[in-house]
Amino acid sequence: MDELRKDPTRGHWVLIRPKGTAALDNGCSHCPGAETASGAEIAAYRPEGSAANDPDWQVRVVPESNAYFRIEWELVREGVGMFDMITPRGASELILESPRHDDTLATMATEQIEAVLWMYRDRLVDLKKDNQIRDILISRRHKKPGVPPHHPYSRVTAIPIVFDETRRELREAREYYQYKRRCLYCDMLRQEIGAKERVVTLTSTFVALVPYAARGPLEVWILPRQHACCYEEWITGDSARDLARLLSESARALAAGFEDPGYEMAVHTAPNQKSRILQGDWATIRDDYHWHIEIVVQPERANRVGGIYVNETPPEAAAAALRDAWPR
Ligand SMILES: [Zn+2]
Numbered sequence: 578m579d580e581l582r583k584d585p586t587r588g589h590w591v592l593i594r595p596k597g598t599a600a601l602d603n604g605c606s607h608c609p610g611a612e613t614a615s616g617a618e619i620a621a622y623r624p625e626g627s628a629a630n631d632p633d634w635q636v637r638v639v640p641e642s643n644a645y646f647r648i649e650w651e652l653v654r655e656g657v658g659m660f661d662m663i664t665p666r667g668a669s670e671l672i673l674e675s676p677r678h679d680d681t682l683a684t685m686a687t688e689q690i691e692a693v694l695w696m697y698r699d700r701l702v703d704l705k706k707d708n709q710i711r712d713i714l715i716s717r718r719h720k721k722p723g724v725p726p727h728h729p730y731s732r733v734t735a736i737p738i739v740f741d742e743t744r745r746e747l748r749e750a751r752e753y754y755q756y757k758r759r760c761l762y763c764d765m766l767r768q769e770i771g772a773k774e775r776v777v778t779l780t781s782t783f784v785a786l787v788p789y790a791a792r793g794p795l796e797v798w799i800l801p802r803q804h805a806c807c808y809e810e811w812i813t814g815d816s817a818r819d820l821a822r823l824l825s826e827s828a829r830a831l832a833a834g835f836e837d838p839g840y841e842m843a844v845h846t847a848p849n850q851k852s853r854i855l856q857g858d859w860a861t862i863r864d865d866y867h868w869h870i871e872i873v874v875q876p877e878r879a880n881r882v883g884g885i886y887v888n889e890t891p892p893e894a895a896a897a898a899l900r901d902a903w904p905r
């Protein structure tokens with residue numbers, strides 16, 4: 578049985594997972610026509626009159642095969658002597674972003690990306706109904722080394738603990754708020770928009786910028802200009818269209834200006850507030866946390882010394898290069 582174990586010296590969680598046998602992959606099980614191969618769909622956008630698991634979908638959500646986290650497992654929190662263990666109850670889903678096998682964010686129409694963004698919302702809303710799910714990560718990889726090209730998808734990972742990185746972010750945001758009574762991200766946006774040098778582009782609803790302490794060259798964050806802690810509560814027709822356009826532009830800028838590098842994109846949004854364990858958990862989260870998207874180019878190449886990132890491209894220079902490559 579798989580287990581989430583906590584390293585008490587670092588506070589990290591580790592998924593201990595004895596190696597199983599992966600299913601053999603013949604052809605793409607995510608292309609239209611292969612619906613039976615990918616398992617019964619969880620959700621889909623399809624034309625009126627089209628039935629579940631038919632091939633005429635626009636965006637489709639399926640369970641990930643060989644999943645790390647499974648909804649049918651029972652949630653058990655257990656002390657093992659001095660150690661903590663939790664069963665990996667949760668969900669691992671793939672949001673198939675397009676019926677077209679070769680699509681990327683750079684080639685998809687913005688209407689298609691917009692539909693994907695609405696599906697992000699739907700999955701967050703649906704999974705957060707389950708109060709044993711504490712945190713949900715939506716991410717997508719483009720060109721991961723060692724992974725053959727595959728059907729374009731975003732991955733949804735819902736887990737019974739808070740992801741280490743989210744926990745760190747939440748803590749920093751809360752401490753900043755306790756001290757200043759202002760949102761850390763709202764303050765950062767004000768300062769960055771004023772200074773301009775790290776801003777890549779600005780729309781009526783979003784800022785795309787290279788963060789002050791970017792971990793690698795070409796790291797980009799996309800933040801809503803208006804404060805909101807949760808992605809799923811914030812999305813509307815106008816803002817979804819705007820975000821779809823920005824994501825398309827950032828993917829096209831990387832493809833055209835920087836030889837189409839691999840990247841990882843992740844939605845950083847508040848955890849499931851229904852899953853509070855202690856009364857004081859996330860008491861000010863609605864005011865102190867600010868959802869956003871982070872795009873990290875070639876994360877596997879990150880240069881680190883004793884945990885400290887070494888970035889040889891100053892963020893100001895990266896922002897200038899991205900502005901030059903940005904589609905107009
Ligand atoms: Zn395919």
Ligand SMILES: [Zn+2]
Pocket residue numbers: 760761762763764803804805866867
């Ligand atoms: Zn804010």
